[in-house]
Amino acid sequence: MPCLTRYFIKAGLLYFGGGLALVFLSNLLALDEYPWLASATPVYFHMIMVGWITQIIMGVSFWMFPALARDNPRGNERLGWLAWAGINLGMMARMVGEPLSASGTSVFPGLVLILSALLQWLGGLAYVVLIWPRVKGK
């Protein structure tokens, strides 16, 4: 298994555990008393759908999809690392920005959310550019 795939899958597992813990907390605690938790619904949903499922898809496809060429089987790996960094830094920015944005009106949380949007979008785009040439029919 390539190193990049391991990073995708292990990060995905962390988001899976973290997302489930946040779901558990949301169901356990009274949301009125913890307003930051009330704003966590989009966070845990994206931790599971982007952090877990999408990263697992990215990691496993980088590993298992048909080779590009004999001397360069997986394409430009830097794009893969860009995708990994974009998705993970973007998700972390979102995990910080969402509760801050819900609890105040200062400019800072908004900037964090914009940064998160940009990073995740770049990460997704880098993955598609990397994997596209390896999706080829016979």
Place this chain on the structure above:
Amino acid sequence: MPSVSSFLIRTALVHLVLGFTIGAILLVGKAVHHVPFQYLPIHIELLLVGFVIQLTLGVAFWMFPRLTTITDRGRTKPIFAAYAVLNVGILCCCLSVFELPLLLGFGRAMEVVAMVAFVLNLWPRIYAFGRY
């Protein structure tokens, strides 16, 4: 990789880019306290059905055990038809947010038809090791 799988997976990747783009717009909207919530169903539809489910179906058709011979993955024409119907369904569900509620029902029906076709085609390929 069979060509029908490459069609499914490449279309899923297009949906990923579109879904991430709309998601980024929604998140920027949240940052400036002006979220265009009417586009949220498109974001969910593109990423859940268009990306995750479509990519899964493409990989399943490619990777599941073959039928009686080493190259036999079953008939591809129904899968191509299901691919077309699924994407018409996704498009209809996305367009339904523009105050076209009838398209939502039509789109969902298309998606169900496509899923039934995929299930019927893939079902015989799920068998215990060594059966053939």
